[in-house]
Amino acid sequence: MCDTDHGYVRGWGVTEETVGSKKLSMAHGVIPPGAGATPHYHPFETAIYIITGTCRVLLGVENNRFVDIKAGDFLYIPTGVVHCPVNCGQEVMEYIVARSSPQEICLYPDQKYSSS
Structure with a gap:
């Protein structure tokens, strides 16, 4: 697991780097x-x-x-939608995230994605 700049601890189990995935990460x-994130988006779909x-x-x-989401809920975030999760509760929020990309690409509202 790795600490990130927005208070998360995340362990990438399936990525291009860890298993050679071509179109998926988890x-x-x-x-x-x-804790929470700065508003950001991804150039691919995300499911949590x-x-x-x-x-x-x-x-x-x-x-x-x-x-507002809670234990047992799924959340779908379409490609390019700016989002910002914040844990407003009293306990740790634990989650699984899946994405339609083998790599982590995080962009901020004033950034544009270029695959080249």
Whole structure:
């Protein structure tokens, strides 16, 4: 597992680097209470399954839509949608994330993705 710049601990189990995946990645992670991310997006689809805890997620900066998720919930984030998860609960949020890319690519709203 590795610490990231937004309070997560994430262990990538399936990636291009770990198993030679060509179109998929999966990881296990935790977000401590009070921790969260800076608004960002990915140039691929993301699906998250919440194992424990709760989280509030900003989905899209145009409409500032917030979604509250909890243990047992799935969350789908389409390609290019800016999002920002924050653990507003009192316990660690544990999750599994799957993405339609073998690599971790995280961009911020003022950045554009170029595959070249």
